[in-house]
Amino acid sequence: MATKPPSCNFIPLSLTFLLFFHGTICLALQMQNECEIRRINAIEPNERIQAQGGYTEFFDSDNQQLRCAGVEVVRHHIQPKGLFLPSYTNAAILVYVEQGCGIQGLMLPGCPETFEVSQQQGGGFQDRHQKLYNFRQGDIIAIPAGAAHWMYNDGQQELIVVVLLDTTNAANQLDQNYRRFYLAGNPQQRQQQQQQQQSPWGRKGQSQEDSGNIFQGFDVNTIAEAFNVDRETAEMLRCQFDQRGHIIMVERGLQVIRPPMSFQEQQGEPRNGLEETICSMKIRENIDASRADFYNPQAGSCTHLNSLKFPILKFLQLGAQRGVLHRDAIMAPCWMTNAHDIIFVTNGNMRMQIVNNEGQAVFDDQIREGQLVVVPQNFAVVKQAGEQGCKWISFRTNDNAMINTLAGKTSAMRALPVDVISSAYRMSREDAQKLKYNRDEAVLFSPGSMSSRRFSGGGGWPSEP
């Protein structure tokens, strides 16, 4: 009746090469307008950039699941005394500290240089700079889009961080390609890119660990005048012959001002109304199992970070969850109403099943340590830990992700009247009651409980008179 918009199916093509094009065009449409995810794979890093003080691994940014979720994931390995050079990106960033500890510097415009050593305290050298943040394994660090930051490994072991880069964030008005702007160094490009750069259209890969720092694009005389330094010093800002890459070694160790680290300080900074500016905002929060929101000694634990707990997430519109499942334990089948879930396994393995709106499993496989899977918004998912148990970090594309469980104490099934269950599934009221009340745990389900905690009229559900 009405004019039909273009569709891949209405074109009567017969020539093979045209069909080929046809496919290309459809594919193009699909890529942009649709995220019709039919198959999800567990992915691992497929690229690496080596630097003097460590390396960065990249998960395939062309992967449909990441592209549809509008995010990128990278993983930095920083050696002791390694310094990740100051940079900023067009993405909102969540960092999970998988191993080790370090110092984070964040350069926020308009915030005072509150860390200072005054002359009286002696010592050869004085300095004054913005606040630094100590972090350690199990921490989540939040970095707003466009905020320059650096990171230093001041520990004894390799520092490993998993980084979510959200380029679909409201803060980003550029396209969805992740861009990192370095303030120093002469970072290498990713290898895949160098080929693509030849494209006459100037088109490149979807993400870019970019070559060159921003001072390389400025005229040296302008830099000299802007900083009021001589040409030689200005030239140094460009780092043009620096071969150290984006992570450098500070051989003698980095000398910065910082308060003595105490456990209190690590627990979290005090907050009051006056201090609640962006300058004093907490950017780090621990997500360890010791702070679990859900805990079941038979099954595992689960810790959430949302904007109520960690207010900066409100700006980033991101959240996180740390999950721990013991051997064979199950995470309640569920769907998330308002967020994608990007899951990275840090230890062990688990079987995940992800189901789409047609009742088809788009993923039913093991996911192991070092692998990543995206659970798209609304898709149903169930997790069951393998023999070694499983630990993971999960990033959510909402600062207050809402989860609906299908089974258990707070599930959608409990919300339903028994008669709706009985009618819908054509089962007896007794079976409907079992379905509704047999699992009394909320989110973390102990394994093999079928035999031990069967329908018995006790516990959390109303018994027959």
Place this chain on the structure above:
Amino acid sequence: MATKPPSCNFIPLSLTFLLFFHGTICLALQMQNECEIRRINAIEPNERIQAQGGYTEFFDSDNQQLRCAGVEVVRHHIQPKGLFLPSYTNAAILVYVEQGCGIQGLMLPGCPETFEVSQQQGGGFQDRHQKLYNFRQGDIIAIPAGAAHWMYNDGQQELIVVVLLDTTNAANQLDQNYRRFYLAGNPQQRQQQQQQQQSPWGRKGQSQEDSGNIFQGFDVNTIAEAFNVDRETAEMLRCQFDQRGHIIMVERGLQVIRPPMSFQEQQGEPRNGLEETICSMKIRENIDASRADFYNPQAGSCTHLNSLKFPILKFLQLGAQRGVLHRDAIMAPCWMTNAHDIIFVTNGNMRMQIVNNEGQAVFDDQIREGQLVVVPQNFAVVKQAGEQGCKWISFRTNDNAMINTLAGKTSAMRALPVDVISSAYRMSREDAQKLKYNRDEAVLFSPGSMSSRRFSGGGGWPSEP
């Protein structure tokens, strides 16, 4: 001067089949980047899915006007004792109850099961479930994206509801395709789709009334373990041989707990600060003519629902209007500054004229009962009822839609100085005054008033000395 971005016009093609491709590509561009609406048609449902307890009609989701507005419209017909199975979608939903009455269940995560029958009250069976909502003709029901819900016809006549599905909603991070996830049953697919599913690219139609419930994608053993039930019960959740479709009959009638329905209860739940959580939020509001915001006995009435009146609309970013025009009466020519307007005629007919930014009528036709038209944001529109008068429901893609009228008491014309009117339209000040003051009604204009209430110096406009 500057480099030109790609355009369909700059490619000098001569071969026919290339032109064909050219067209395809342009079309693709157009579809995605532009909603250059040149012609709008009144549309009717063009697909239907039959089920045991009723059927669902679909308005063509490929239709440009719906696609540009980023919405879908469907219409459910549910027989007495028919149950629309529990499901959730990636769209924010507004339901208008065109005929009949029923019960709505909404399964909200974290909300308590507040409807319960305790043991003392006797009777063979106890249950406890989340709040249910009675609804009846003239109600608007709001359902947040991702919230599971079901609907049951507990009345004597067919229940008919018109449903707006907004997939461009901020809550939806998937693509704009409407997806429904069923928790039960074995719903049929739409017919058009089954062909498209063959596409090697896995591309399907723009909307999907999906086959299969989500439990079909999970392993039966996993379901059994998660619910702590036996394999047979778990198997029942998959409903694999269920032929009843998405609306089933509950032959003996649905037994659920609910308070005695009283008129008070229907008028609206009490609200206070403590109760203002999502769990106690009102999800239903009546939009009948008896609650009119604008009323003119000679012309008709008009009832608005926005987020000030019905706070849940703030979350959905949607609004609604119920309009009634008597024979030949006119709705003031107007444009909406911040919303599209999706108009479905429930009774009678009217002539609508919709004008674009080039002063061209993209629609000038009758729209009858059962037909739908989209008035794009900013487009100017005027409605005049036919011989039988006209009633319609209009859905707006903003929770606080702002309307500018061109004629009448609160119009843009009244805001203009007479001298601007006189200069702009090259008319005398007397004519400008008539133009400004001759129609003293606000929104609903009585017909044939030209003769009766002409420019006379009285009424709402300042007279000459």
Place this chain on the structure above:
Amino acid sequence: MATKPPSCNFIPLSLTFLLFFHGTICLALQMQNECEIRRINAIEPNERIQAQGGYTEFFDSDNQQLRCAGVEVVRHHIQPKGLFLPSYTNAAILVYVEQGCGIQGLMLPGCPETFEVSQQQGGGFQDRHQKLYNFRQGDIIAIPAGAAHWMYNDGQQELIVVVLLDTTNAANQLDQNYRRFYLAGNPQQRQQQQQQQQSPWGRKGQSQEDSGNIFQGFDVNTIAEAFNVDRETAEMLRCQFDQRGHIIMVERGLQVIRPPMSFQEQQGEPRNGLEETICSMKIRENIDASRADFYNPQAGSCTHLNSLKFPILKFLQLGAQRGVLHRDAIMAPCWMTNAHDIIFVTNGNMRMQIVNNEGQAVFDDQIREGQLVVVPQNFAVVKQAGEQGCKWISFRTNDNAMINTLAGKTSAMRALPVDVISSAYRMSREDAQKLKYNRDEAVLFSPGSMSSRRFSGGGGWPSEP
């Protein structure tokens, strides 16, 4: 490992014409999904529409930098006694008054007609209309998307205004094409468009200064009935033979009601809680150098307008800056974290350098009076005034744009510990200190200060013991 989405590089094509298509498709993808800006040019208006009372210049809306920023820029030249006809657009609008003065009318639905002359005051004619706003050189006027407005030059010289049209604004649910809906007149089309209009797909250029006013699309009888006027008057609303275009001359001068203009009134309307509705909201604010936020007699001045100062900008999600640099003075190298910056030079010239994430200058050139450049979000930029100094107006796509400077008192460099600088740039601590502290000005840097204010241990940085 995972399925690859389409990319321009993976298709092994050999035939030339296929390559051609390949290019087209890629181009198409690029246009929509990416704003990979490799080269920026200073642009000037390339189109003009002449009217009786003035003319409008258009900056090339196909230009990648404007398209990527999601904005259009036009410049109206209105002769004394010229009236820009009432119209509304789908874009949020910021107007900068480059020269002259005038009256602005804004027709807001639901706002009262507060400007009135009552009968007692005598005189031949009475009227009553909505509030008018006087404006003059240096003012910024904010107009919400969809709000009808008109403008009149009541001064002695040509009125020139530069207009930013933001179509990516949240308020616009149509596509990104700028559309203007005229309430009067018979405006001409832009010339470039007329060719494109022949496209079988109804596709047109990206922006449209549209022909015809909206009344041309309505049936004359309907207009007559809606306004309750005779057919002749209704016909006049269509202005079909009006050759005057979108800016008309009011030969005898426009007669409107307005209070005596006083300096106080120009300084800004009083505001209190009661008045804070959209109807009494301030829509005009002066951005002259006399209200500078940053001032340095040796370098220049800089005035910002954000939503804290000028609350209506919160609705528009736009901001502005007025910049003045004296000869050879430098604006601190910086990047903006959350906005694009659209810079239009009103006087003199300056050298601008814009650097992307690969450390490449995408722009390194002079920009002169009448030229425009877009600095994309996150891109680094430095400005240095030419021999005549430079003045510009800059529009930002955020109501609270955040700027990070690289050099100077509040810069990212100051936030860094000296040891990070020294390690990153491989320079001595002494050089690092100079880099950090040698420029003690905040944003506006006086020229040639290298010799006069060298590293000396004094001033704002901590000295050696």
